[in-house]
Amino acid sequence: MNTTTFLDAKGLACPMPIVRAKKAMKDMQTGEVLEIHTTDKGSVSDLTAWAASGNHEIKDQQQESDVFKFWIQKG
Amino acid sequence: MTEQKKTTIVLFSGDYDKAMAAYIIANGAAAYDHEVTIFHTFWGLNALRKDEPIKNNKNFIEKLFGNMMPRGADKLGLSQMNFAGMGPKMIKHVMKKHNAMTLPQLIDMAVEQDVKLIACTMTMDLLGLGEIELLKEVEYGGVAAYLGEAQDGQVNLFI
Numbered sequence: 565m566n567t568t569t570f571l572d573a574k575g576l577a578c579p580m581p582i583v584r585a586k587k588a589m590k591d592m593q594t595g596e597v598l599e600i601h602t603t604d605k606g607s608v609s610d611l612t613a614w615a616a617s618g619n620h621e622i623k624d625q626q627q628e629s630d631v632f633k634f635w636i637q638k639g
Numbered sequence: 640m641t642e643q644k645k646t647t648i649v650l651f652s653g654d655y656d657k658a659m660a661a662y663i664i665a666n667g668a669a670a671y672d673h674e675v676t677i678f679h680t681f682w683g684l685n686a687l688r689k690d691e692p693i694k695n696n697k698n699f700i701e702k703l704f705g706n707m708m709p710r711g712a713d714k715l716g717l718s719q720m721n722f723a724g725m726g727p728k729m730i731k732h733v734m735k736k737h738n739a740m741t742l743p744q745l746i747d748m749a750v751e752q753d754v755k756l757i758a759c760t761m762t763m764d765l766l767g768l769g770e771i772e773l774l775k776e777v778e779y780g781g782v783a784a785y786l787g788e789a790q791d792g793q794v795n796l797f798i
Contacts, residue, residue, distance in 0.1 A: 577739040579667040583748065586670040610667075617671055 565624055565635050568596035574603045574631060581607040582614045585636070589620070592638050597623060600634045608632055646673040646794040649785065653682025653709065654718035655727055655742055661798045662745035668794060669752035677749070678785045679777075680759035683798075684766060686712045686746070687758055687773045701767025708766065712742040750776045757784060 571588045573581040581602045588598055600611065608625075611634055615622050619639035626633045646668035650661045661677060668675045679687055690711035697705060709715050717726040734741060740748065750756070757780045758773055770779070789795045 575738050577737055579663050579670065580740065582670040583666055583752070586672070614671065 567599040569598050571600045574601050577604055578606050582610050589638055594638050596638050598636045602632045603630050644673045645792040646675045647789045647792045648677045649797045650677055650679050650683035651681050653685040655715035656717050657798050658686045659742050662749055665749050665754050669754050676755040676788045678757045680762045684758055684768055685709045687777050693772045695769040697767050704767050712746055
């Protein structure tokens with residue numbers, strides 16, 4: 565996966581992961597991929613819903629111990 | 640480009656927890672690319688007060704109200720388990736531990752995300768609050784300003 569931008573949102577509580585994700589996406593071009601790491605359990609459904617609403621595509625999603633990782637392609 | 644979606648929230652309550660819920664939703668909606676407006680009326684106006692005492696020509700009742708109501712977001716009490724001010728201290732301690740944003744931080748974030756903060760001028764008069772007592776980012780309006788936004792809103796909440 566070619567990550568264009570990396571966002572470390574570990575330790576951040578709701579609503580910060582999507583607020584930061586939105587800010588990061590703003591400076592990106594369509595087709596570029598944002599990699600986000602979070603620890604907030606709610607962020608899994610939050611980021612999924614947020615991406616769908618913004619027409620972004622979740623290319624991959626992984627979990628390593630307590631860290632959730634997302635690769636979201638800007639739509 | 641899809642049509643701009645709108646979220647409007649009426650913040651009527653002056654409780655720390657309820658205001659937090661309102662501002663978390665507002666920040667989330669802004670991240671969803673919604674145009675977000677929060678209308679503050681009655682006790683919700685206290686979330687917009689500056690925290691220092693401000694000289695403003697007031698009559699006796701207005702002074703009384705001004706002194707009895709919380710001065711600013713950080714001073715609001717909890718809607719449940721307030722315990723004469725111990726509750727907010729405890730919850731702020733817990734919030735720090737969980738890295739949650741405080742209410743003043745959420746308000747700053749909302750301003751940064753261009754959330755429109757509107758104060759209801761009619762209730763400001765009732766409670767004796769003047770414009771110089773509220774944050775400088777605040778805009779002023781009445782029920783029509785609210786309805787104008789709410790009628791196009793996909794999300795309209797009263798908290």
